[in-house]
Amino acid sequence: EVQLVESGGHLVQPGGSLRLSCAASGFSLSKFWMHWVRQPPGKGLVWVSRINSDGSDTTYADSVKGRFTISRDNAKNTLYLQMNSLRVEDTAVYYCARRLDPIDSWGQGTQVTVSS
Amino acid sequence: SYVLTQPPSVSVAPGETARIPCGGNHIGSKSVHWYQQKPGQAPVLVISNDSDRSSGIPERFSGSNSGNTATLTISRVEAGDEADFYCQVWDTSSDPPHVFGSGTKVTVL
Numbered sequence: 587e588v589q590l591v592e593s594g595g596h597l598v599q600p601g602g603s604l605r606l607s608c609a610a611s612g613f614s615l616s617k618f619w620m621h622w623v624r625q626p627p628g629k630g631l632v633w634v635s636r637i638n639s640d641g642s643d644t645t646y647a648d649s650v651k652g653r654f655t656i657s658r659d660n661a662k663n664t665l666y667l668q669m670n671s672l673r674v675e676d677t678a679v680y681y682c683a684r685r686l687d688p689i690d691s692w693g694q695g696t697q698v699t700v701s702s
Numbered sequence: 703s704y705v706l707t708q709p710p711s712v713s714v715a716p717g718e719t720a721r722i723p724c725g726g727n728h729i730g731s732k733s734v735h736w737y738q739q740k741p742g743q744a745p746v747l748v749i750s751n752d753s754d755r756s757s758g759i760p761e762r763f764s765g766s767n768s769g770n771t772a773t774l775t776i777s778r779v780e781a782g783d784e785a786d787f788y789c790q791v792w793d794t795s796s797d798p799p800h801v802f803g804s805g806t807k808v809t810v811l
C-alpha cells in the first residue's frame with residue numbers, strides 16, 4: 587500500500603525556518619517525481635514545488651522561490667522541504683504528493699503556522 | 703499564469719445529477735484531472751486525463767472536456783459525495799506549471 591507521511595510542521599515566528607519531511611512507503615520513491623502542495627486555512631490547494639526522480643530538476647512557485655528548497659534522499663525514501671524566511675502567508679497544511687501528472691497519491695499533511 | 707475558474711458551490715438533491723464546471727482558456731487542449739477532498743482529509747484523485755476514473759471510484763463519476771470548459775459530473779448523487787472538488791492541469795508553458803482550480807463545494811441537500 588502506498589503511504590506518504592509528512593512531519594515537521596510547527597508554530598514558527600515570521601522570519602523563522604522549518605524543514606518538512608515526507609516518508610514514503612509501499613513504493614520506491616526513486617521512480618517518481620514528487621510535489622509539495624499547500625492549503626491555507628479555509629482555502630484551496632496551491633502547488634508549491636516539484637522535484638524529478640533523481641533530484642536534479644526542481645521547480646518552484648513564485649511565492650516561495652528563493653526561500654524554499656525541495657530535496658530528496660532516495661536511499662531513505664524521504665522527500666524534504668526546507669522553508670526559510672517564513673511569512674504569515676505561508677501558514678497552511680503542507681501535503682507531499684506523488685507522480686508528475688496527475689498526482690496519484692497524497693499524504694495526510696502537516697500543519698505549518700507562522701505567527702508571532 | 704494559467705487560470706482555472708470554478709464556482710464556489712453547487713447544491714444538489716440526493717439522486718439528482720451534479721455538474722461541476724472548470725473553465726480555462728482552451729482547456730479542451732489540455733488534460734484535466736479532478737480531486738475530491740472531504741473535510742479533514744487529503745485530496746483523492748477521482749478523474750484523470752479528462753475522463754479516466756481512478757480505481758475504486760464509482761461509475762457515477764464521469765468527466766468531459768471541450769472548448770473552454772471541463773466538467774465533472776456526478777450522477778445519482780449520494781450524501782457521501784459531499785466534498786470539495788478541485789480541477790487541475792499541468793501546463794508546461796505556464797508558471798507555475800501545475801495549476802489547481804479554486805475548488806467547488808458540493809452540498810447534498
